[in-house]
Amino acid sequence: MHTIKEIGRTFSYITPVSLTDRPILGMVVGNNKKLMIDTGNSEDHAADSVIVYVKEEKILFLGDCIYPKMYAEKVHYTVKEILRLLDELEAFDADTYIPSHQRPWTKEEFCQERDKLRMITKFTGLCGGDHQKIVSEYQAHVNRELKEDELETIDYFVNGY
Template sequence: MEHKFQELSRHILIMHAEHDTDRPILAAVTGSRRTLLMDAGNSPAHAELFRQELARRGWRQPDLLVLTHWHWDHSFGMTAWNVPVIAHEETAQALNRLGGLSGSDEELEHLVREGAISEGSAEHIRLEYGSPRVITVSTPDIIFNGSITVDLGGVTCELSHVGGDHSADSCVLHVIEDKVLFLGDALGPSVYGGPRRYSSTGFLKLLERIYGYKAALLVESHGVPMTEQEFRADLVPWERLARIVDVFGDNRERVLLELKAYLQLEELPPGLLRSVEYFLEGAR
């Protein structure tokens, strides 16, 4: 598999997401004094690939690490970095609860049953770690509430808690001088502990907050970087869907009718149709 890297600016290098084992984007943000790493990777192997690329390019290795949220694919690579970890208090609480995890099949099945992870996540963990597997979950060092700002030397990073359906602890990372906003998975639906769902009102509030940053580049952890114009255009159907559900609730026929009329489509594409079900679930 070819691992793809991209310099978003002279301060930011990312490793692109890989979907086979649910590896999210990793980002290094470097200033004149220190380098900040966004998200740890889903395993030490994932983390090591990024470390090697930083070394190959002559970039300073991370001095500290921030987590966008607690989910395994963003946090299980923490032990590979051995640097101070900054996380929201809810992220720390969730990782503390996973403290004794070793990664056995029995443990994974138990976590699925109690809604802590999904069956899909368990399968991705098995693929990423192989068998026999050893997983070590570590906990953050610096805990914040609200937002925290880090000066890297001429580059300022602000990590802010935004919440959302995907995970209550979701945070976004704003690299202020570069006008780049890392969204983590904040705009995703809920994935654990029941059917996937979106709250239409919550989604719209979150979108408004994201647009308020006026970022030049927006990066979702399992997507590709987009300009603000591209991002807004990409989100048009979902934003309209959320507004329709806000008015008509879980009236499926009316929601489909209104959305098809707005988009001038006879049939909705599969991805959008799935999202209709998530929003309807959220309205119930």
């Protein structure tokens, strides 16, 4: 069942029921006006995703932009595109980030995801897209066994290299 969660003074959003549930809607209320935001469902998980910034509440709707390209021969990220995207997202002064299919992220959680993506892009380039070398370098960098989502992200970069 969908629930309405309040974030900030004038912002609410409708939670997804499952990871594939659509749409995620947001509502900004002020001066007797309401703005409904649908982050959309990109055909290939990034190419036409919409980013919406609510400055007064410091909320950034990420839509599907942060996810890998799904509708390709292999699910993938590309180093060039993810670095461009991260540079763009960092320009916003947000405290809350709302990706499609997930609960909202705090600024700290967004920064952790951003740092992971930046390091994996770095090692993808340095290692020439070699999966095992990237895994070894990233594991040495974080100084622990890699988590499932980190290994999956490495797979996506290798697929897009």
